[in-house]
Amino acid sequence: MNSPLSSSRSRKFFLLMGILIIGAALFFYFESRSTYPPTPQSLDAIDKDGNGVWDDMDEYIRSKDVNDREKKAIIFYVQSFQKVLLNPEIGFDVRNETVRADVFDQGFECYYRVFGHENSKIKDHEIKDELLKSSNRVKAWIRYNQNSSGAILHGWDDKIQGNPCPF
Amino acid sequence: MTSILSIAFLLALEQFSEVNLHSAVECPGGEVNSALIFANGIFNDKGDAKNARDELQLKTKNRFALYDIAYNFNETPLLQILQVFDQKRRSNERFRWSYFSQMDGPPEVKASIQEKVKEMTKEFYVRDADLRNHVALYKKYLNAKKSIVIVAHSQGNFYANGALEYLQEEQNENTPDNELLNARDLKLKIVGVASPDSYVAGNGSYRTLMSDGVVSKIANALPPNISNQKSGHFDHLFIEHYLNGDKSSPEILKLIFEASERVSSGAGFFRIGYLQKSLIPMNEWVGEWIQGDVENQKRTSLTRSQCLSIQLFFYLGDWFGLKCEERSLATLRRESMKCFEKEWSDPKQDLFNCNLVGLDGLIVGMNSPTEALKYLDDNPECQWNSKSLHRELTRDVLEQALSFIENPIGRSVSP
Numbered sequence A: 001m002n003s004p005l006s007s008s009r010s011r012k013f014f015l016l017m018g019i020l021i022i023g024a025a026l027f028f029y030f031e032s033r034s035t036y037p038p039t040p041q042s043l044d045a046i047d048k049d050g051n052g053v054w055d056d057m058d059e060y061i062r063s064k065d066v067n068d069r070e071k072k073a074i075i076f077y078v079q080s081f082q083k084v085l086l087n088p089e090i091g092f093d094v095r096n097e098t099v100r101a102d103v104f105d106q107g108f109e110c111y112y113r114v115f116g117h118e119n120s121k122i123k124d125h126e127i128k129d130e131l132l133k134s135s136n137r138v139k140a141w142i143r144y145n146q147n148s149s150g151a152i153l154h155g156w157d158d159k160i161q162g163n164p165c166p167f
Numbered sequence B: 001m002t003s004i005l006s007i008a009f010l011l012a013l014e015q016f017s018e019v020n021l022h023s024a025v026e027c028p029g030g031e032v033n034s035a036l037i038f039a040n041g042i043f044n045d046k047g048d049a050k051n052a053r054d055e056l057q058l059k060t061k062n063r064f065a066l067y068d069i070a071y072n073f074n075e076t077p078l079l080q081i082l083q084v085f086d087q088k089r090r091s092n093e094r095f096r097w098s099y100f101s102q103m104d105g106p107p108e109v110k111a112s113i114q115e116k117v118k119e120m121t122k123e124f125y126v127r128d129a130d131l132r133n134h135v136a137l138y139k140k141y142l143n144a145k146k147s148i149v150i151v152a153h154s155q156g157n158f159y160a161n162g163a164l165e166y167l168q169e170e171q172n173e174n175t176p177d178n179e180l181l182n183a184r185d186l187k188l189k190i191v192g193v194a195s196p197d198s199y200v201a202g203n204g205s206y207r208t209l210m211s212d213g214v215v216s217k218i219a220n221a222l223p224p225n226i227s228n229q230k231s232g233h234f235d236h237l238f239i240e241h242y243l244n245g246d247k248s249s250p251e252i253l254k255l256i257f258e259a260s261e262r263v264s265s266g267a268g269f270f271r272i273g274y275l276q277k278s279l280i281p282m283n284e285w286v287g288e289w290i291q292g293d294v295e296n297q298k299r300t301s302l303t304r305s306q307c308l309s310i311q312l313f314f315y316l317g318d319w320f321g322l323k324c325e326e327r328s329l330a331t332l333r334r335e336s337m338k339c340f341e342k343e344w345s346d347p348k349q350d351l352f353n354c355n356l357v358g359l360d361g362l363i364v365g366m367n368s369p370t371e372a373l374k375y376l377d378d379n380p381e382c383q384w385n386s387k388s389l390h391r392e393l394t395r396d397v398l399e400q401a402l403s404f405i406e407n408p409i410g411r412s413v414s415p
Helices: A004-034 A055-062 A068-086 A088-095 A103-115 A124-131 A135-148 B002-026 B046-059 B077-101 B107-127 B129-143 B156-172 B238-243 B248-263 B277-296 B304-318 B329-344 B369-377 B386-392 B395-406
Strands: A152-154 B034-039 B066-070 B147-153 B188-193 B205-207
Touching: A055 A068, A055 A124, A068 A088, A068 A103, A068 A124, A068 A135, A088 A103, A088 A135, A103 A124, A103 B046, A124 B046, A135 B046, A152 B046, A152 B129, B034 B046, B034 B129, B034 B156, B034 B248, B046 B066, B046 B238, B046 B248, B066 B129, B066 B156, B077 B107, B077 B156, B107 B129, B107 B156, B129 B147, B129 B156, B147 B156, B147 B248, B156 B188, B188 B248, B205 B248, B238 B248, B277 B304, B277 B329, B277 B395, B304 B329, B304 B395, B329 B395
Parallel strands: B034 B066, B034 B147, B147 B188, B188 B205
Antiparallel strands: A152 B066
């Protein structure tokens, strides 16, 4: 039989846990909003050579042993990713069905058209990990995904949308 | 003689059942007119969800008409977890009431419980904007006569269950603007993967790994029912642990194809998976022709070329051993032309090896040899003998029959 003392202790424990969970939830909630909207400064979006790819990613792309076409696919994917990080509101476009696919969808589709899903040299998440190496970039990415939530993501249809790769 | 024929008939039947077995493995089934929709789990960003959808497309060999994602990604990570717990709590409560509503009891009590279930189902729908979006998509597809198989992973199961239950409620209310929702059976099935929920709506199936370290921590989740030889970290990821598992992968694919068979419309004469896509319109036309005759209780007369087209089409049942990809209009064209040039156009020929028009009295139909014969026997204009064959079966008639097979929709049967 439980003593009144232990029952009071467990009540306190649950109360404390509840406060902690709610506190943490509120912290994350407001924390995720505090830096919104993202800016080129907050995302460290420096492109000194003006090639449309952020400098830290330039270095990453250079280090990859890929052919010309594959390099173009990586660059296009990175550029499309950068666009949604700078403007997570793009996520609403597919969500509200104003477009069938947004810039990220196109970059992703093009990437796998070139690399293929089976035995691809570099998986998209490796590039994603490289891009999302600051907390502000992660927050912008989460925001984009939140804005996309509820969307119906259709497969790419060449007949309607054409070739996803612009090169 | 009769016994020889009986043996031949039985052999044909035996071969026929082998074809069916073969087609169940090799041929697309209801999925040719179905959408496969992936409902993603917690913490899946768009890239993850797209990879999962693409992997499903690869594993199902691109047989479904469409591959979409009903995407959800809510709030910050911790709030996502809280959302899952809230969904779980509400789902459990609804399931409990739903269970009570099936029990015997005073009608007024049952009615009030059913009302409670209905309220809860609608509450899910009203509260969750993502769910509303997903339901809108499902309705769009169902109204366009597409059936749906949802593969729901983890949290996606709450969304899939919520959507199906909401659609069922609408169906019960007999909403006039939803023609297909009012059909007797909702053409939507769920295949649950790593489901944290305590049920799969609409009697769907599920697979959860014994070693799934996430679902095993969730109270009242569906019990695990499969294990892979190799286990990984937490064993909860859709592609890595489930779709690439040595046991779980074929099991999940099996459930997907079974679900697609169950939701397929079944229109047509042959089972939908038996034929290559090019012959599906003709299959539907023949199905309607037979159905119309059953309803009118008399045979609609056919032109000679229409007759020939049906007979050629029934010939497909005789293609034992060929894969569904080869049971196509192109093969039918090639084979019938071969017969035409070799035997039918030769007036001296009176022994026919090509039985495409049933001269030897055995047209092997798909559903059963006798069934195919029955439909043609009732139409005297579909009877051929060696004289009429040489006289009437010209290249033009054959071309007409083949072009009818190619595009029968919208062409009425001539009186």
